[in-house]
Amino acid sequence: MKVLFMFGGLPHYYNSVLNKLNKINGLEIVVVVPGIKSSTLGAGVFERKEGIEFRLIRAEEYKAWYGKPMLKGFAKILKRENPDIVVTIWPYVLGVIFDPLLFFQIKLKNIKLIFKEIPFGIPKFNDSLRFYFNDNVYSEESHEEIKYSKNLANYVKIISLSLLRLIYYNLCNAHVNYIEEAYDILGSYGVKKEKIFITYNSPDTDALLKAKEEADKQAYILPANRFRITHIGRLVSWKRVDLLLNAAFAMKYRFPAIEVLIIGDGPKRNELEALADSLGISENVKFIGAVYDPVLLGRYYKVSAIYVLAGMGGLSINEAMIYGKPVVCSVADGTEKKLVRDNFNGKYFEKGNLEDLVEKLDFLLSNPKIIEDMGKNSEKIIREEINIHTVIKGYIRAFNYVTKNKFQLNY
Numbered sequence: 001m002k003v004l005f006m007f008g009g010l011p012h013y014y015n016s017v018l019n020k021l022n023k024i025n026g027l028e029i030v031v032v033v034p035g036i037k038s039s040t041l042g043a044g045v046f047e048r049k050e051g052i053e054f055r056l057i058r059a060e061e062y063k064a065w066y067g068k069p070m071l072k073g074f075a076k077i078l079k080r081e082n083p084d085i086v087v088t089i090w091p092y093v094l095g096v097i098f099d100p101l102l103f104f105q106i107k108l109k110n111i112k113l114i115f116k117e118i119p120f121g122i123p124k125f126n127d128s129l130r131f132y133f134n135d136n137v138y139s140e141e142s143h144e145e146i147k148y149s150k151n152l153a154n155y156v157k158i159i160s161l162s163l164l165r166l167i168y169y170n171l172c173n174a175h176v177n178y179i180e181e182a183y184d185i186l187g188s189y190g191v192k193k194e195k196i197f198i199t200y201n202s203p204d205t206d207a208l209l210k211a212k213e214e215a216d217k218q219a220y221i222l223p224a225n226r227f228r229i230t231h232i233g234r235l236v237s238w239k240r241v242d243l244l245l246n247a248a249f250a251m252k253y254r255f256p257a258i259e260v261l262i263i264g265d266g267p268k269r270n271e272l273e274a275l276a277d278s279l280g281i282s283e284n285v286k287f288i289g290a291v292y293d294p295v296l297l298g299r300y301y302k303v304s305a306i307y308v309l310a311g312m313g314g315l316s317i318n319e320a321m322i323y324g325k326p327v328v329c330s331v332a333d334g335t336e337k338k339l340v341r342d343n344f345n346g347k348y349f350e351k352g353n354l355e356d357l358v359e360k361l362d363f364l365l366s367n368p369k370i371i372e373d374m375g376k377n378s379e380k381i382i383r384e385e386i387n388i389h390t391v392i393k394g395y396i397r398a399f400n401y402v403t404k405n406k407f408q409l410n411y
Contacts, residue, residue, distance in 0.1 A: 032058075034071065088113065179337070202315070215299045230304035245260065264290055325378060
């Protein structure tokens, strides 16, 4: 069976999923990505071109007549590759439904279409107007939360988008999603539950567990400090690192030895460094920069007490749990709900609430035994429940479903 993925790039964490899929007997993976950095990728997303074990095709990305990017010449690629399945994402799925000839080609060749998304920030069908007009909505263009004003243009835009989702959701043969909320959200658009497959989200936990073994053999990269808090991720506004710095300032007098490790880089770095300086906590904050070597990253996790995600989520939660760290976070894109269990392996704080974040961190830093116990629970969840194999099994179930087990893939 040949499966062709349409992606906006090659994020390092997802290459591992594709590599493992490509190693399954009877399965060939082909990935089509833009020739240069895609407008669909967020600021600071790290792409890795090394270690790719699947076949890669690059195509020019262009702005289609409907205002969203699409891959040039995709119909020719499809004809040449003749895959059994195409896995696509937003907004490339629009290129399929807005190109009648391409859609006809897919149907004529009986190619099955699978749509991949979180889905985060997508309302139920009958809740669209309330959602966009009453809530702050994450914008893919600005990567910020915005609120739609009530005017005729936005009414038309929201209704059109809802109808568009109704169409492409139901034109797809199956859906793969990170979160269980997909059952209710996609179901509101008429998608049957049996067509929805939950993969959850995970980095290559096999590789990270090996890196952990190596990191454990090495000396401490920093002096021991049971008051050390770590954040890993891109330095962008929606990660809310500013909130974490303000929390550190609020706790400095209660915990003079408090230290915050900021691992990552991005457009907000200078601003965040200036904030730490203005708060008078520069000596308590270390900006490490971007770290992609798993063993080096593991050495930083090893000397940390708590992992904190003050804003939008990421795979750093999974990584921190591998290293036996409790996690403090708020509810963001929903992927954290399956990983972090309140008072079991971490603490939830109210989104954007500084006082609540400080309260949760204060409790943990005051109770080192609870930190230790929660950390053990974190590692157990990764080893036994949510890992790279969970993701692979989700894809295989989807592949078998759309092909009616024609290829009998097992994993």
